[in-house]
Amino acid sequence: MNKDRDLEFLKMTIKMAEENVLSGHGGPFAAIIVKDGEIIATGVNSVTSELDPTAHAEIKAIRNACKTLDSYQLTDCDIYSSCEPCPMCLGAIYWSRPKRIVFAANKRDAAQAGFDDSFIYEQLKLPINQRKIETIEIMLDDKTLPFQKWNNYNSKIDY
Amino acid sequence: MNKDRDLEFLKMTIKMAEENVLSGHGGPFAAIIVKDGEIIATGVNSVTSELDPTAHAEIKAIRNACKTLDSYQLTDCDIYSSCEPCPMCLGAIYWSRPKRIVFAANKRDAAQAGFDDSFIYEQLKLPINQRKIETIEIMLDDKTLPFQKWNNYNSKIDY
Numbered sequence: 001m002n003k004d005r006d007l008e009f010l011k012m013t014i015k016m017a018e019e020n021v022l023s024g025h026g027g028p029f030a031a032i033i034v035k036d037g038e039i040i041a042t043g044v045n046s047v048t049s050e051l052d053p054t055a056h057a058e059i060k061a062i063r064n065a066c067k068t069l070d071s072y073q074l075t076d077c078d079i080y081s082s083c084e085p086c087p088m089c090l091g092a093i094y095w096s097r098p099k100r101i102v103f104a105a106n107k108r109d110a111a112q113a114g115f116d117d118s119f120i121y122e123q124l125k126l127p128i129n130q131r132k133i134e135t136i137e138i139m140l141d142d143k144t145l146p147f148q149k150w151n152n153y154n155s156k157i158d159y
Numbered sequence: 160m161n162k163d164r165d166l167e168f169l170k171m172t173i174k175m176a177e178e179n180v181l182s183g184h185g186g187p188f189a190a191i192i193v194k195d196g197e198i199i200a201t202g203v204n205s206v207t208s209e210l211d212p213t214a215h216a217e218i219k220a221i222r223n224a225c226k227t228l229d230s231y232q233l234t235d236c237d238i239y240s241s242c243e244p245c246p247m248c249l250g251a252i253y254w255s256r257p258k259r260i261v262f263a264a265n266k267r268d269a270a271q272a273g274f275d276d277s278f279i280y281e282q283l284k285l286p287i288n289q290r291k292i293e294t295i296e297i298m299l300d301d302k303t304l305p306f307q308k309w310n311n312y313n314s315k316i317d318y
Contacts, residue, residue, distance in 0.1 A: 010297055017305035021312050028305030048316040051231045053255040054218055063211055072212045082305055084296070087283060088254060091247025093292065094279045096212040100293045104302035113306035114317070120253045124246060124283060133252065134259045137243070138169055143263035146176035146187030146241055147272035153180050157207040158273070 006080075009034060010104050013082040017057070020044040028113070031061040031081040033074065033098070040077070041065035057081060058089035062096050072159055074098040083110050086117040087124055095159075165239075168193060169263050172241040176216070179203040187272070190220040190240040192233065192257070199236070200224035216240060217248035221255050231318055233257040242269050245276040246283055254318075 009032050016030035027045035034040065043060030047053055058081055065074055077098040083105040085093060093101060111118040128135040150156060168191050175189035186204035193199065202219030206212055217240055224233055236257040242264040244252060252260060270277040287294040309315060 006295070006297060007299075010299060011301075014299065014301055014304060018308050021305060021308040021315070024314055027318065028309040030305075047231050047254075047318045051225050051229060052222055053225060053231045053233075053318070054213065054222060054251045056254075059213055063213060066210050066212060070210060072206050072210045074212075082302075084287075086250055086254075087246050088250025089247075090283060091245055091250055091279055092213045094275065094282060095206075095215075095245075095247060098292065100295065102295045102297060104297060104299045105306065106296060109303050109306065113303070113309060116253065120250055121283070123253060124249060124280070128243075133257065136165070136259065136261045137265060138165060138261060138263060140166075140169060140173065140263045142170075142173055143241075144268050144272070145173060146180060146189075147264065147268065149177050149180040150187040150272060155183055156180070159186065159206045159212070 005037070006102050009039075009078075009080040010082075010102060013057075013080050014104060016042065016044055017082040025049050026055070027115070029057040029081070029083055031057040031079060033061050033065040034078045034080065035065075035069075035074075035076060040068045054088065056086065056089050058085050059092050062092050066096070072096070078102060083107075084117070086110075086115075087120045164196070165261055168198075168237075168239040169241075169261060172216075172239050173263060175201065175203055176241040184208050185214070186274070188216040188240070188242050190216040190238060192220050192224040193237045193239065194224075194228075194233075194235060199227045213247065215245065215248050217244050218251050221251050225255070231255070237261060242266075243276070245269075245274075246279045 013030045029045040041064035046055040074096040107117040172189045188204040200223035205214040233255040240262045266276040
């Protein structure tokens with residue numbers, strides 16, 4: 001992918017993010033997914049309009065791209081985002097395994113605009129007993145039974 | 160929430176996770192969301208059956224709970240998960256702001272069963288130029304324009 005095309009796609013996400021705010025649809029974020037030089041999916045933040053806290057731009061774009069490709073993997077795809085992905089979206093990106101991530105604003109810019117991205121990055125680094133949301137690990141004897149079932153299941157589809 | 164109820168709900172997630180494997184629906188994970196002592200939503204991993212890499216148990220349960228509550232926030236809710244949430248799901252949990260998270264298996268158990276949870280936790284801690292998925296920050300002059308629009312937008316709904 002050449003630098004000009006990167007800039008072109010990234011500027012499109014900025015424009016889409018601005019329009020998403022002005023339409024009242026959701027937060028100031030947008031993402032585009034590109035494969036073989038073609039846009040295969042887009043996504044904009046729609047947390048408040050869809051009442052879905054997971055409806056971030058990248059998550060929406062990943063879901064849309066997977067529908068387009070009829071796959072749960074984004075092999076050889078590039079993800080362009082108007083802003084550095086938050087931990088939720090970065091996790092989703094790793095699970096979908098694209099080739100590259102390109103972004104414009106970073107998590108410090110997002111924090112300055114009032115978004116929790118940096119806070120959540122910091123929380124993930126902490127031991128669970130130091131996190132702001134109370135987090136409890138309960139040791140159950142059968143806690144790994146689902147994994148045992150999984151490993152013994154002959155028809156399983158790895159993901 | 161008392162300890163017996165915690166155990167009861169957590170054991171339910173283990174059972175659901177096992178059934179999810181044996182039904183061929185998806186990976187060995189399940190989650191339950193409880194408010195005021197009542198189950199308001201459940202979720203099981205359906206990545207491969209729905210062709211959606213974001214369809215983890217907690218994400219599904221959060222989306223279902225938000226539909227039930229007609230809200231993008233899970234105020235005063237407890238999330239029970241058969242396994243420690245991966246970074247994507249933990250991010251989603253932070254954005255939905257429940258009261259507590261209770262889990263059984265941990266990320267090391269998940270890694271032993273072949274899942275990328277621990278790997279993704281490690282990747283998130285790295286500077287972006289050291290990550291396995293190529294990640295590029297491009298400095299655009301107008302990168303914070305969406306945030307400026309957001310801050311000036313009088314009808315915005317914070318989330």
